[in-house]
Amino acid sequence: TxxxxxxxxxxxxxxxxxxxxxxxxxxxxxxxxxxxxxxxxxxxxxxxxxxxxxxxxxxxxxxxNDLVARAIEDGRLPVFESHGSLVGVQDPCHLEHGLRSHTAVDVVVTAAGFVPVPIDRGGLCCGAAGSYQLEHPEMASELGRRKAAAVSASGVSLVASANAGCEMQLRRFVGGGVGVVHPIELYAEALDRSGRG
Structure with a gap:
């Protein structure tokens, strides 16, 4: 449920x-x-x-992300060779402040062969905030635009976020030239490419 x-x-x-x-x-x-x-x-x-x-x-x-990062760090899951592609990492507030585990995303993204680029780490909320985006659409939109500007300033063409609400908010504001994924999707794709998935 x-x-x-x-x-x-x-x-x-x-x-x-x-x-x-x-x-x-x-x-x-x-x-x-x-x-x-x-x-x-x-x-x-x-x-x-x-x-x-x-x-x-x-x-x-x-x-x-914590579960997979631990398995990577202790050798139960593989680390793939870096191909040098940059991935923006947007830390959801609930992951950073609620679960205190945002660095696990960096481990997962790196192990998938990417170079993590923090997007406004410790900065503003993206504006999704659960139902906040529905109850306060003007403020949520302003926060979304600010987060999108931080993504744009980073120069990445792909952003990973570990929260569905943040993913939706980012997709709404970053524009068509930037993809948005869950970090585990990147790792799963690396496993598939390696034949281990």
Whole structure:
């Protein structure tokens, strides 16, 4: 089921709590809970406020970039030769501040054979911010334009972001000459090209 982040952001606290309780019940026996969207992973970590069962679930949440980066760093997954192509790395706020794991994306991008180029690291939000882009479209658009300007200034033709909302916001503002992907897509493509995928 949904993690409940968007419901929580939109003020539907009761719905978000219902989702959290269902997820805690469903995920309690899992060894690891892998999130491929930074906002969802950060929200799943807030389940710690739901007693011991919630703390247990929250403690098992790992961002997919962290999981893959650890496997790369300890040799379980390969590092591919660099082809020198630059990839902009846009750090989603939820990954950088909520999960405190934005450097894992650099590891994944590098292992895929690319050179990571930080885009406005530690800077402004892209404006997606869950449902913020729907509730405050003018401000979200201004933030999106600023983030797009940072992408343009970097000179990259491809940007990796570990959050679906950020990916959508970037696609909306960076223009057709710049591709936007999830970092794991880059690594999966490298695995496929190598015949290991």
């Amino acid at each position: 949904c993690c409940g982040a968007l419901a929580a952001h939109a003020g539907y606290a009761s719905d978000a709590e219902d989702m959290a309780m269902r997820n805690i019940d469903a995920m309690g026996d899992a060894d690891v809970i892998v999130a491929d969207v930074a906002g969802c992973g950060a929200h799943l970590r807030t389940y710690q406020r739901h007693g011991e069962a919630g703390r247990l679930v929250a403690s098992k949440v790992v961002d997919v």
